Amino acid sequence: MSDIIRRDPRAEWIARNRLHPLHAAMQPAQQSWMGPNGVMRKNVHGVGFIGPNGIKRIDRSGAQQGGAAKRTAAVDVQLPLHRIAEPAFYINVVPDMVGGRLSSHDRDLLGLARQMAGHDGAVLAVVFGEHKESAFATAGVDRLLVLDGSEFDGYSPEQRVQGLRAVDNQFNPRHWLLPDSRSGGGELGRRFAASLKERPATRVWQVKDEQCIGRAGAGQQDVARPVPRLILAAVECAEPVSDTRHEVLPVELSTTLARSLPRIEDLGAVAVDPAAIPMAEAEFIFSGGNGVKDWALFHQTAAALGATEGASRVAVDDGFMARDRQVGASGTWVTARVYVAVGISGAIQHLQGIGACDKVVAINLDPGCDMIKRADLSVIGESAAILQALIVAVDTYRNGAKRDAA
Known part of the structure; x- marks a missing residue:
């Protein structure tokens, strides 16, 4: 048998032709890629994905069934339960909980806490106010203190520092972890450190061998120091917990917190123009691609939703959107909580750029395109009709809310 590798011109042509029905089958599945901070990320939806604990994950993407058009119900996998009856120590985490739910940054932080806790320690999550999160168990939380x-409520850093001081006195954790973010964790962590008279490690992206490494020099240098008690971690500081579930036992404070007299008055949220929000900081992005035919309707829908507009490279090259609105590896890496892709097929560079988004919604005519496979929620149909129906639904919801308030 000859060892000469033969080319298949027809297969190569199908791999280049995005309109061919077999194009998706010819594309290699991307199992890992480098994130914006240089940390390798893994595709947890990949076929036969092996987790960090050696447990093989099932295929939830529908790829084995021939695409989204033939998807079946996902199999409910019972992950092994990690139970700690009597923790030897605590690793306390204060997630941002933007919108009442764990963000991707929060999950990275909990993954780092889980690594530092090992088999004897417990991860204690401290949450302020009411929340909507129901996945603490699969995020690595052993104990939950609300x-x-x-x-x-609102902007209350002084009262929150007082609450963290009470938690510190009761549980005496080995380490405190907060996200070094603009959503509150960065400021709260520094205020808390000043209250404890401790020097925190900031912008930490790696903890290894009793050393923590943080960014410095405008992100161009790394500073290594012994692991302190208080750590403010950056995005992608660790892999999120994915192969175990935890008890999430509720705990309470043994003391009653006194209401402090605030020196800061919260005047409420200020309305911000979504178009003025940088793409990298936007929480809700409404992005259009080659499948959008009515751009006036697209802009109208984005305004009705209050979303920041984005675009694929094709839409930018065709002049429908500005260059600073381009999303993807060749544009801007985004970390939105909700990313809506309208008429975007899902080129590999675009999928890399939205890899850190929490929830992806795809509106497309092609049920077999890569964006539909990546999306958490898919709507198959003509984009113009769907956008018009979306505007009507938003107006109806808001008018109903105004009537209920009256």
Whole structure:
């Protein structure tokens, strides 16, 4: 048998032709890629993905069934339960909980806490106010402490520091972990460190061998130092927990918090023009691609939703959107909580750029395109009709809310 490798011109042509029905089958599945901070990320939806604990994950993407058109119901996998009856120590985490749910940054932080806790320690999550999160168990939380009360509503850093001081006195954790973010964790962590008279490690992206490494020099240098008690971690500081579930036992404070007299008055949120929000900081992005035929309707829908507009490279090259609105590896890496892709087929560079988004919604005519496979929610149909129906639904919802308030 000859060892000469023969080319298949027809297969190569199909791989180049995005309109061919077999184009998706010819594309290699991307199992890992480098994130914006240089950390390798893994595709947890990949076929036969092996987790960090050696447990093989099932295929939830529908690829084995021939694409989204033939998807079956996902199999409910019972992950092994990690139970710690009597923790030797605690690793306390204060997630941002933007919108009442764990963000991707929060999950990275919990993954780092899980690594530092090992087999004897417990991860204690401290949450302020009411939340909507139901996946603490699969995020690595062993104990959950909810500090509820009107005194924690809005912008209340002084009251929250007082609450963290009470938690510190009761549980005496080995380490405190907070996200070094603009959503509150960065400021709260520095205020808390000043209250404890401790020097925190900031912008930490790696903890290894009793050393933590943080960014410095405008992100161009790394600073290594012994692991302190208080750590403010950056995005992608660790892999999120994915192969175990945890008890999430509720705990309470043994003391009653006194309401402090705030020196800062919260005047409420200020309305911000979504178009003025940088793409990298936007929480809700409404992105259009080659499948959008009515761009006036697209802009109208984005305004009705209050979303920041984005675009694929094709839409930018055709002049429908500005260059700074381009999303993808060749544009801007985004970390939105909700990313809506309208008429975007899902080129590999675009999928890399939205890899850190929490929820992806795809509107497309092609049920077999890569964006539909990546999306958490897919709507198959003509984009113009769907956008018009979306505007009507938003107006109806808001008018109903105004009537209920009246």
